[in-house]
Amino acid sequence: MELSTTAYVVLGMLREQPRSGYEIKQAVDNSTRFFWAASYGQIYPELKQLAAAGLVKGEPHSQGERKSTVYRLTAAGRKELRRWLEREPKTFEMRDEGLLKLFFSVAASPESAAQSIATKRRYHENKIEQLRAIEPLAKSSADPYPYIVLRHGIELSEWTIGWCERAERELGRESRRRAA
Amino acid sequence: MELSTTAYVVLGMLREQPRSGYEIKQAVDNSTRFFWAASYGQIYPELKQLAAAGLVKGEPHSQGERKSTVYRLTAAGRKELRRWLEREPKTFEMRDEGLLKLFFSVAASPESAAQSIATKRRYHENKIEQLRAIEPLAKSSADPYPYIVLRHGIELSEWTIGWCERAERELGRESRRRAA
DNA sequence: GCATGCATGTAAGGAGTTACATGATTCA
DNA sequence: TGAATCATGTAACTCCTTACATGCATGC
Numbered sequence: 001m002e003l004s005t006t007a008y009v010v011l012g013m014l015r016e017q018p019r020s021g022y023e024i025k026q027a028v029d030n031s032t033r034f035f036w037a038a039s040y041g042q043i044y045p046e047l048k049q050l051a052a053a054g055l056v057k058g059e060p061h062s063q064g065e066r067k068s069t070v071y072r073l074t075a076a077g078r079k080e081l082r083r084w085l086e087r088e089p090k091t092f093e094m095r096d097e098g099l100l101k102l103f104f105s106v107a108a109s110p111e112s113a114a115q116s117i118a119t120k121r122r123y124h125e126n127k128i129e130q131l132r133a134i135e136p137l138a139k140s141s142a143d144p145y146p147y148i149v150l151r152h153g154i155e156l157s158e159w160t161i162g163w164c165e166r167a168e169r170e171l172g173r174e175s176r177r178r179a180a
Numbered sequence: 181m182e183l184s185t186t187a188y189v190v191l192g193m194l195r196e197q198p199r200s201g202y203e204i205k206q207a208v209d210n211s212t213r214f215f216w217a218a219s220y221g222q223i224y225p226e227l228k229q230l231a232a233a234g235l236v237k238g239e240p241h242s243q244g245e246r247k248s249t250v251y252r253l254t255a256a257g258r259k260e261l262r263r264w265l266e267r268e269p270k271t272f273e274m275r276d277e278g279l280l281k282l283f284f285s286v287a288a289s290p291e292s293a294a295q296s297i298a299t300k301r302r303y304h305e306n307k308i309e310q311l312r313a314i315e316p317l318a319k320s321s322a323d324p325y326p327y328i329v330l331r332h333g334i335e336l337s338e339w340t341i342g343w344c345e346r347a348e349r350e351l352g353r354e355s356r357r358r359a360a
Numbered sequence: 361g362c363a364t365g366c367a368t369g370t371a372a373g374g375a376g377t378t379a380c381a382t383g384a385t386t387c388a
Numbered sequence: 389t390g391a392a393t394c395a396t397g398t399a400a401c402t403c404c405t406t407a408c409a410t411g412c413a414t415g416c
Contacts, residue, residue, distance in 0.1 A: 008284075021395080022396075032283060035279045039376070041376070041377065041379095042377085044396060044398090045397085081284070089299050091276075092276055092277065092278065093217075093273075093276075099215045099332060102329055106195065106324075106325055116268075144286075144351075156339070174324055184403070186403080200367075219405060221371095224368060228369095248368085249367090
């Protein structure tokens with residue numbers, strides 16, 4: 001049984017309660033998005049395949065008047081999730097266009113280098129705001145892991161902002177040195 | 181003119197000297213790999229397309245007996261690189277399977293959580309070693325930017341190792357608390 | 361003579377995003 | 389009544405990796 005990592009994200013999001021595809025997407029956007037994103041274009045087909053494989057089971061659900069299909073883990077699905085969790089993680093990837101531009105900045109104006117850093121800093125300032133907004137919820141949960149991971153996100157962005165400030169000062173010194 | 185980011189990596193790697201596809205791949209592996217990787221399967225087709233678009237020019241080259249095609253930036257290619265460098269960076273993505281497993285760890289044994297963190301720590305310890313190996317070369321260059329970016333890589337991995345150690349201690353306290 | 365590295369490429373497939381499409385419901 | 393949100397899905401496309409294929413050159 002070879003599943004994509006995003007399939008395990010779907011399974012994982014059903015670990016505590018049944019959810020619809022729409023709710024899984026919301027849960028991803030409120031938690032794992034910054035280190036593993038998923039779009040509707042993945043989630044809905046994935047749910048179908050997981051149901052066909054017997055790892056989840058969909059049931060029609062009506063709350064009030066609105067109808068949806070909520071999925072729950074089957075015993076096989078829970079076992080498969082656990083099996084995956086117990087294997088060593090493999091994938092670690094970054095795609096950072098800002099660092100890339102900074103790397104090549106000798107081929108552009110010093111202002112572009114500064115801009116690449118400033119954009120990076122703003123991205124992480126914004127990210128911290130979003131993460132802090134969900135922090136109270138995560139902190140109050142009985143499950144300690146999501147909060148630990150959330151703290152990773154916040155602290156990583158704090159570190160990155162600090163790095164950007166140091167790099168900005170360094171480039172400032174550099175350009176004054178060249179001007180002198 | 182809509183180019184992929186990896187096309188700009190190729191252009192960027194030609195900013196200072198002409199290189200063959202093989203040499204571009206080596207340069208990527210020794211520098212941008214950790215925040216923007218590229219495979220032969222991308223580089224060679226990309227070089228053809230860039231040549232067809234007039235942004236690079238390939239010339240047969242023989243050093244000793246070995247023959248290769250080295251590419252250099254055309255004026256249009258240099259201009260396009262510069263134009264890209266001066267736009268704000270957009271893409272910032274992470275795919276961290278270790279954080280994902282840690283996030284879902286309530287559905288597995290406490291040992292899996294510890295293992296996810298330990299694997300993450302080892303990955304970054306290994307990465308630091310690789311980056312330190314290329315540090316002297318980067319430091320001695322007249323172009324200051326690659327060294328700044330390399331320092332980012334080293335310091336980020338150092339920070340991550342520190343985070344892993346803190347998380348390990350926290351999980352240790354947590355499990356002792358539950359055992360008590 | 362053989363392994364390693366240099367050097368270039370293609371084909372197939374997986375993973376993921378984006379845009380599009382549809383329709384119901386809720387709230388202002 | 390109209391905008392926003394809930395809810396589900398598909399099609400086209402891009403990007404990228406992996407596996408495969410080839411052949412020469414170098415050094416042990």
